[in-house]
Each structure stands twice: as structure tokens, then as C-alpha cells.
Amino acid sequence: MTITAPRGFRAAGVTAGLKVSGKPDVALVVNEGPSDVAAAVFTTNRCKANPVLWSERVLDDGRARAVVLNSGGANCYTGPQGFQNTHSAAEQVAARLDLGAVEVVVCSTGLIGEQLEADKLRTGIDAAVDALSADGGPAAAEAIMTTDTRPKEAVRQGNGFTIGGIAKGAGMLAPALATMLVVLTTDADVDQATADAALREATRLTFDRLDSDGCMSTNDTVVLLCSGSSGVKPGPNEFGELLRDLCHDLAQQLLGDAEGADHDIAIEVVNAATEQDAVNVGRAIARSNLFKTAVFGKDPNWGRILASVGTTDAVFEPDRLDVAFNGVWVCRNGEPGESRDKVDLNPREVTVTVDLKAGLAAATIWTNDLTHAYVHENSAYST
């Protein structure tokens, strides 16, 4: 049931013909209240897609009633006509649902630099409104997929309230969000400040720490709608922790479906002077094509890890660095440690641990290996 598991929400996913595959491509999520509290986080890319430019305005007042999403076209770098298409979509949803256009978030995903087929989108939105139902979450999750091989969905149960979420994203998983669209719903009665703080913290610790290929998207949006219809006011910690747990679940689903990946890699940076140092070191490793190809080749190549650590300004001494693959400390104090032969990189899950010996902070960055399939998919598929 995902995003329709919390009370007060209806959703739909329909086929509008924007995708040449003929698969579902328009989704709609509606918050029926009583509350219209909302929060969102967007890509930090300065070259943003039109739906992001629009939706940032919608969220200015921390309120939203509906999210309309399309796959089959990112509506990005499409100029004033593209912005107009986004605006029209919001107006159409608003007219059909008796809302204001500024209560309607718009998200798009697909090819960059081409105009959406406005007629098809219009027909799709009408069909989606007609199809809205209290169990439409899974259909919406399916309609936002692009190169995803499976829908991403999660639900968490709190004390008297529920949080649900759907996500899409398979490539371009990167800093400050991935090419991802995420819709989160809850029937908890939370105020806007609580919703916003909880969403930002959850995003910071989950989606923001995915770095599949270092490429930052133009359309990333994570939006949280709060209906308040459970009548339950959870404590901010309870709500925030549950939201974070759900976002972690969705983030791991995104990681597990990353384009062409053979390995899911957790890079744990421990004993850092600061959390930011740990994040920076983890990200530098996650972005090393040499490290990522080595994991693809099942080679526990710690030298490439040290070379990446050395590009950062984190606090550490080169001759004190330790590195482990799956708990085998192949590098001790910047020199060869345990035998590489003890490391088995056949399983999909890989954990790299880097001990900076500079403090007490830690962070984990998740990434994938760099494979032939990644090259194939991204050289053959235009995004």
C-alpha cells in the first residue's frame, strides 16, 4: 500500500503514452487532509529542471495537497515552454481537485533537453484523477520508474501513525541526492517545522550518502506530505527516527537497483576528526573510477583507496591509515597488512572500512562498482 498506507491519501498510476514502451508514466498522489503540511528537498544542481523550479515555489509556504509525477521526459533544459508545461500540469490537477495550482508539486523524470508531449500529459493527468484510489500507492510507484528494474516502496508503523514512501532512481545517484523522485506520506499530525527538520535530517543521512556515479541530477525531489488524519502527534524524535529508517530502506533499494552494478559497496570511514571529514573521504573513494573498476574485478586494491584519501583535506597521517575489505585489514599504517587473498569479493555486498585515526566521528557512503554494464547502459541510453 506504501504511500496510501497512511490514512488520508489517494494515489494513482496510469499510462499516458509518454514512454515509448507503453508502460505507466503518470502518477498522482493526493493528500485529503485535514492537514496540508508538506516539506521537500530538491537537487542542489544550479541547472535545475522546470518541475524543480516550479515545485520550489510551491513549497515556499510549507504546504501542498498533491504531487503529480511523470516519467518519459524530464522537462529539463526546455526553456519557457517547458516551464509553461509544468505550470499547466499543476493548474490542471488543481482544477480537477478544487485546489490552487500552488498546492500542486510537479516532478518529471526521463530524457533531458526535449519538450514533453503536452497533449499526452494532459490526457494522462485526467486519467490519473479518475483513477485515484485509497490503494493506488503501488500503481504510482510503478508509473515513476525509468531504467529501474523494480519499484521501490516502504512503509513504517509508528505509535498510532504510519509513514509510507515510494522512490525511483537507478543512475546518476550522486551527491546532494540522486536522480531520484521520492514521495513520502504520513498520517501523523506534525507541524511544518517538525516535518521539515525530520525530512532534512533523514535525507542528509540516507539519500545524500548514496554516491553511485558522482553525477548530480537536475530533477531530484523528495517530498513529504502530512495528512494529520491519524490525529496522533508523535514526538519529533519518534517521527524523525521512523522517517529516517524508512528513507534508509528506500535508499538501499535505489542502491541495489543501480544501473549495471555488480556490487553494493558501503564505505565506512571511522575515527575521523569530524563527520564532514568522514563524508569527504568516503565520497572521494566512491568517486574513484579506479577503485570502482577494481571492485568489479574483485581486486581488494587498497592502494587506490589510499590514493583517493590523499586527495582530500581531511585530518590524517598517511603512514597511520588502515584499510579493510570485509573486515580483512589489507592495509595497516599505510603499508601492506593482512593478505589480500583472505578477501572474498564474490558476494554483491562489500564493506570497505577506512580508519583515519584522527578522532571519533564516522560516516558511511554507499556506492556501486563500475562495470561493463554501466558503460553499456549509459552509452546506449540517452538521459
Add this chain to the structure above:
Amino acid sequence: MTITAPRGFRAAGVTAGLKVSGKPDVALVVNEGPSDVAAAVFTTNRCKANPVLWSERVLDDGRARAVVLNSGGANCYTGPQGFQNTHSAAEQVAARLDLGAVEVVVCSTGLIGEQLEADKLRTGIDAAVDALSADGGPAAAEAIMTTDTRPKEAVRQGNGFTIGGIAKGAGMLAPALATMLVVLTTDADVDQATADAALREATRLTFDRLDSDGCMSTNDTVVLLCSGSSGVKPGPNEFGELLRDLCHDLAQQLLGDAEGADHDIAIEVVNAATEQDAVNVGRAIARSNLFKTAVFGKDPNWGRILASVGTTDAVFEPDRLDVAFNGVWVCRNGEPGESRDKVDLNPREVTVTVDLKAGLAAATIWTNDLTHAYVHENSAYST
């Protein structure tokens, strides 16, 4: 003749057995003076290889008489024993040539994280001293190759003086140098300040603007030896321009031999507010795996370029950006421009032009595409 084209130099390249292939792996270059002026630029990686740690000390006084180089092992992350091996190599060269050890630069390239076979290196150095000759430049160029498919050599003739150079490097071509070793020689009579300034400027504008895979090496060294034996004191501009031209030639040879590349890509960023803005934008594009795989797929995907530009803090307006592939302006003012169909990405040479419309500065970054062969070579070959 390359590095032995200028008067006052002898060189050699021999086989010491450090490479399992049995190919030449120890090179020696000796400056017979009268001048011993030298300058060098090293990797900015904080996790440096032992030969870099040693050679930085050698260059402290701006003087050097010899460079000994080995392939078949980077002597990197090998601890105190590794440093001792580097030091011993310098002492051995010095003893055989009646120099001080602090006059001997040491460079190593090959696998990281394994001790060099010191016995073989010692035998190789003796053989190299015995083989020194006034036409040994090409043999030295061959002995420093690793995954290079061909030696890189260049010579430039000034007014009464000559500059020669050899280089190696095929992967890890990256910021602030590549995995490259470069030895430059000249018989010009230049003082240390002139040599140093000319080398830094030439490096900044050539080797530093290669960014093949964004990975910074641990062993990079560019060293210039000046014998003064021509007796000619060129003006600093004449010397600097000729040196830069020669370094550009070597850098293009490195680019053309990058591991697994199908395309050589020049990213020209024009009308930037500052040169640094232009460099930052060019580098962001050069590091986008999505852009690089698109070029491999012969897809003039300007959307991925704009998405990379948007990750920088350069001065620009998203809706004023223009992008061309090989002179075809496929993006105008952040929207689709000329038809992508006009772009032919079959030839190896690709020029991407990004017009920031923010000022008068410009810079070019050179990179390669991301191919199946890159993934293969770097997953199968441990460095």
C-alpha cells in the same frame, strides 16, 4: 634523440627484471653540466610514494645531476623499507657517478603497495650506468613505460639551444598531474628561478589540464634538468614558450594513449568570468561518467554537460548557456539548439565548447571517453 638531443646529457634504458614481461624497466638520465640547475613538480596527493618523498628533498636546493627511474613497481605505501630502497638507489647512482645522493632524483611507477625487488633494482642500476650514452634517450623512454602502448618523446629547437622530453602515463591521468613521469632536459643556460617558473607555468597549462579519469596519482613527477652546455641564455619568454610547447606535445601524446579510450575530448570553456571558473567547469564535465559514456556511445548529450556545469560555483546563468559539439551548437540559451543529427562523433577527436557568457576568460581541459576497454583494463590490471 629526445632527452639526449640537448648537449650535456647521457641516458640509458635497461632490463632489470622488475617487469614480469621482461621488457626494459630501469632508466637513467645524467646531466654532465656545466650547470646543475633543476626544477620539478610533484603530485599534490597527500599520500605520496617514497620516491616522491625523497625527490622533493633532492629538489629543495633547485639542483640535480641525475634521474633514475624504474617501472615494474611504484614503491608506494611500502613504509620505511620502501623509503630505504629509494634512498639506496640514489646512493648507488651517486657512488657510481661520483655525485652526492642528494643530487639524484628517483622516480618509480607500477603496482602500488608492494615492495620493489631491491636486488634486481641494484643490478639494473649498475647496468644502466654502464649503458649510459649520448644517444640513450629513446631507450630511457621505453624503459619507463607501463601500460603505455608507445613511448612518448618530444624535442624542440630554440635559438642555439634545445629542449628534449620523455613521458610515461596511460591511466590515472588526473588533476594536478597524472600518473605520469616526465623528464625534460635542456642545454640552455637558465638560472634556477627561470627554470622553476617556466616549468610550473608549462605544467599548469598542459599536464595539469589533462583529466583522463579524475584519479590523482601517488608518484607523479615532472623534472627538468638544465646542463647549460649550449652556453646560450635564452630570454625567459623564449625558453618558457618553447618548454610549454614541448609539454603540450607530450601531454597530447599521453592523452592519445589513455587506457581504453576511443575518443580524445577537448573541453573548451569560453567567456568565463575567470580562468579558474573555466578550469572548474571543464574539470566538472571531464569527470562526469555520464558525459564520458555518452561520447563513447557517440551521443552528443548536451544535457549531461549542463548538469555538470550546474554542479560548479562558476559565474553563469543557466538559461544563457550554449554548448557545441564539434562546432554544432546543440544547446542555445539552455534549450535545444541545432539538431543533434548534425554532429558526427565517429572521429577520435571531439571538441566540446561551453559558452558561459560571463566574461572573457577561457581554458581547455582534455579528457577521454569512458569505455568498456577502460573498465576491462582497470578491473583486470592491479595498479
